[in-house]
Amino acid sequence: xxxxxxxxxxxxxxxxxxxxxxxxxxxxxxxxxxxxxxxxxxxxxxxxxxxxxxxxxxxxxxxxxxxxxxxxxxxxxxxxxxxxxxxxxxxxxxxxxxxxxxxxxxxxxxxxxxxxxxxxxxxxxxxxxxxxxxxxxxxxxxxxxxxxxxxxxxxxxxxxxxxxxxxxxxxxxxxxxxxxxxxxxxxxxxx
Numbered sequence: 487x488x489x490x491x492x493x494x495x496x497x498x499x500x501x502x503x504x505x506x507x508x509x510x511x512x513x514x515x516x517x518x519x520x521x522x523x524x525x526x527x528x529x530x531x532x533x534x535x536x537x538x539x540x541x542x543x544x545x546x547x548x549x550x551x552x553x554x555x556x557x558x559x560x561x562x563x564x565x566x567x568x569x570x571x572x573x574x575x576x577x578x579x580x581x582x583x584x585x586x587x588x589x590x591x592x593x594x595x596x597x598x599x600x601x602x603x604x605x606x607x608x609x610x611x612x613x614x615x616x617x618x619x620x621x622x623x624x625x626x627x628x629x630x631x632x633x634x635x636x637x638x639x640x641x642x643x644x645x646x647x648x649x650x651x652x653x654x655x656x657x658x659x660x661x662x663x664x665x666x667x668x669x670x671x672x673x674x675x676x677x
Contacts, residue, residue, distance in 0.1 A: 500601070504603075510603040510605050511607050513557075514557075517555055517556060520556040520557065521559050524540060524541055524543075525565075529564045530571075530589060531592065531593070532593065533597070538600065548603055549603060552603075559605060559608075562597065562604040564590050564613075565612055566586050566590065567612040567618060571613075573646075590611065594609075638672055638673070638674055639673060640671070640672055641670070642655070642656050646661065646666040656668060
């Protein structure tokens, strides 16, 4: 027996066994159901320790529920639709579709290597028409019922990414990706 733990010697085999037996695929049965959805990561290229912390927490909760005989559904997907991804692709002289899909594959392999228990058969990519067509349909139905409105609002404008950022994406007055000093800008939101 080795005195030192060497993950590469055993973890890949165990993870392959999990994949072959479809251990984490959600299947209908009579047990109480538990749904664990962690925030979908932006496919920016590589996972960092913040990702590891976030996804480990959800995985621990899911494992605890499985150990208590819950039927757990823990999917994973990618928040892969938007101007920051497109701008990063342009800066790297790659098509946005290729850039995004390459990053997704890289990050997916990183998540798999962590041994997290996702149901990869239900993986979502928000940049795929099969996904966003439903968002567009729902938005249109809301608009048709008068549930969508326009109004002027002050927004965080990133002059490098040429997009609006949520307050959570502002760090010390700068864009979290570009590092550019943001401007407050009055825009008309909605339709």
